Amino acid sequence: MVKTCNYHLHSFAKVCRSVRVNWHAMAFQPAFALLAISPMTSAIADDESDYYRIITIAASESPTGSRSSNWKPAPDDLALEVSGLEVIDDNRVAVAIRKGEIWFLDNVYADPPTDVKYHRFATALHEPLGLLKHNGAFYTTQRSELTRITDTDDDGAADEYLTVAKGWGVTGHYHEYAYGPKLDKDGNLWVTLNIGMGLKGEHRKRTVSNPVLGYHQGRWRGWGMKVTPAGKLIPVCAGMRSPSGIGANADGDMFYSDQQGNWVATNSLHHMREGAFFHHPESLASMDQPGSPIHGVTKVPNGLPYPDAVKQFDQLRPPAVWFPYKKAGQSATDIMLDESGGKFGPFAGQLFVGEFTQASIHRVFLEKVDGEYQGACFPFRSRLASAVLRMDQGTDGSMFVGLTNRGWSSLGSASYGLQRLRWTGKTPFEVKEIHALPDGFELTFTQPVDRSSAEDVASYQLNSHTYLYHSTYGSDEIQKRSLSVESATVADDLKSVRLRVDGLRELFVHEIIADRVKNAQGQSLLHPHAWYTLNKIPK
Template sequence: MKIKQSLITCSLLVAGLVNVADAKTTYIPKGYSIETITTPKDVRFHATGLDTNKQGHVYVATRFGDVWALKNDTWTKFADGLHEPTGLMCDDDGSIVVGQKPELTRLVDLDKDGVADDYIRVADGWEFHDNYHEFNFAPVKDKAGNYYGTLNLGHGVPDALKLGAMDSGGGYRGWAYKVSPDGKFTPFASGLRSPAGLGMSPNNEMFYTDNQGDWVETSKLHLLEEGKFYGHPVTLRDDPNFGLDKVRENKSNFKMFDEMREKPVVWIPHLEVANSPGNPEWDVSKGKFGPFEGQIFIGDQTQSNIFRVMLDKVKGKYQGAVINFIDGFQSGNIRLDFDNQGQLWVGQTARGWGAKGGKPFGLQKVVWNGETPFELLDMKLTAKGFKLSFTQALSDKNVLAKHFKVHEYNYKYTSRYGSDKHNTKDLTVKNVTLSEDKKSAEIELDLTADKVVVVDFSSLRNVSKEKPSVTKVYYTLNQLL
């Protein structure tokens, strides 16, 4: 491979090649592999912002303030001097929009030499108290041209309001925000804690992930809607209907805050799936990435893995299931993006929190070789239980009620850091119906709303006697049909 050289470029030595030492997994679907990309030499490449443009060029923001571009197997430094950016988007006009701590910034290459010439402020309508934990996760963009971001709460901000581990010095910390095409900043939604992942769906709906902690029972995925409250009451100091005094007066009124808050689309079980999830990324590759078209993929910074979310719309509201997809990455997976070839790029950092992957930072991608794996494809609620669909036909010898182990539990909402599982109960599968094509099994059982239902299907096999790489799925049952 011939590599270009320049004063501002670093050679890409092994782009796209598999590094076996970095790709040890405990679960991985057949036909998928992890490839490790060599990043610029002697650069602390903590990839906290990641996007690809229509041409397939990769742009990465690092938490040390650089933006790098990968074109034709060559790394070029596109920008530098930013304040710990934790999000990046390739805009329609060819510019790059970056969420750095104090502002949302547009980077423009005026002379088309591959280096940004203009750093333009897009928005800064929030307060930044120079606190290490006050991240700005941004941006995503809707079809009307509005930009959105999410603002992390602080930790140890002087004179801040604190009702748990995290705090707010005011200025919309713990809020989502909206910026119109003409630059108007608007507070959008409150109650966020550590909302490290923001994503816009193909249907122009915005979702975000939040990390387990105070007032957050376990990590979760939400539909993000204007004017809604998502659970962390310290943020209400900036709500004109509350303010500091009212928040302090009601700081132990868990029932009031619980009734105010939005339910998550899915709970993400702690340790079993994730500790610190990043951005949701939709597979819109039209089959280039395998059989999971339309599903959500999310990476986890601590577990060094990627998991899938299978949405289910019940009575007009989203809920759904979470299942692990692939693990064994070299560092913590915080940013995901599908390129125009259907390859899933993975931006990585271990930062101060550490990650199962042994490296402090890096860049990898997941590719599919065209072989269809035997995996759970989807899970939907039915009037009598659930319908589990698979990518291949099941062996009917292994599709009996005894082959499904099911239990339920719920979490408790308090100001404490996370929640144990409560009211754990085994559920009996009363009947199983296999579809005519043998790719779906409907299980009948008694269900209760506001529970996480765990289905273990490790006894299932396909007609070739193979088992799925992952055999446990977690369905967030907010409501019944």
């Protein structure tokens, strides 16, 4: 019997505690019907392709056995379940796949990609969940180590596999995934580690424990780690549940994405820095290990509204961005910075975050207020062929997207594959940025607005909510409140509007719906919904 896991995504390739599962015979089609999709996603999907085209490089047959128009098989029935993705140059990409191999794909920029060449570079890896080309070698995080892989004799196949770093605990529990690496501005490599779920029996014997809090986990599980250029493994921050996405912003600061579950109200984006604790307290089993930057936690509040928990729990740091559940995805994954300088459209310098269950991608704008990150998330592109797990930017500015729904169901016509998002050159009418103000928000747009609609306060709907910080799985939106827009003032260049809003609340998510705002041509916003995480109100 297969356990369906309620379709809440926590990480890559979770085997749902069944011993024998025929994944290709598994009845995924009914799951598609049950998956919850926000009305915003379905309503705008047909228009998104006017601005960002999806080009299929490879994709499996659909889970039901029918072949969609996007079906492009890899050779010899290669299951291209992409778990790592790295652009090599203006012709090739490298992909790690679930079965423990690295493949090079040539001719991937062709449109359509009719002559893609496949070459296996490396094999015999243990669950690689990331891929990076760095200093003339490829790096991947296997379940128990960070590995450097090279082809020393230039014959096209890897022949040297060196351990760069190890030292985190592995009990054998299925949920102990390890992700990365990603590179920061100082040349450090970052790795994030899942916690184990409900460790028992033999797994429990291999854990470290915190006698005060009573938590048991493998060493450094639920932590963000960095590896220095000298190869030293350093624990940096804790409180992660299923941190499958890692990435740097334009300033080189490191972020990770987490997924809803126990202690984690909904999907979230966090700034990783020394000594920060995020939400999952079982990571504190390693708090007293040598090198830990977190100390002195003796009590974890349970069952409080999140703003109250932050006030009572000194080490708890709020996420930079909350992704309201189902409205803005159900299972956040990879993080990609748009470094194209405009080749990928009007969002240069912003982050894109993958989404597993809904087979889509969200966009994130960040700003600093009082030295801390906060910002807004927006829908960006839906209807990828399968679950989005990995993303990387091509040399032409396009986005390569690695897909696999292994272990869970996702929307889409395929179980796995590789696609590319290409900007058509046509600029969508969107809210580009949202800045917090002492008395409201400033919205900037990708195109000039129609002054009459943008200055009409009836064009906007605002509300706010927070979540419960508790050991229960996820959280409903609580303490919800509608907000009044007192005035809307359009700038002289017609590219921004200042909203004066009554009732802003710190540490609350503020939903902003601008569904009646038009551009100069009378066109509505492609995505009128946005969610701003207001950790601090500017002075």
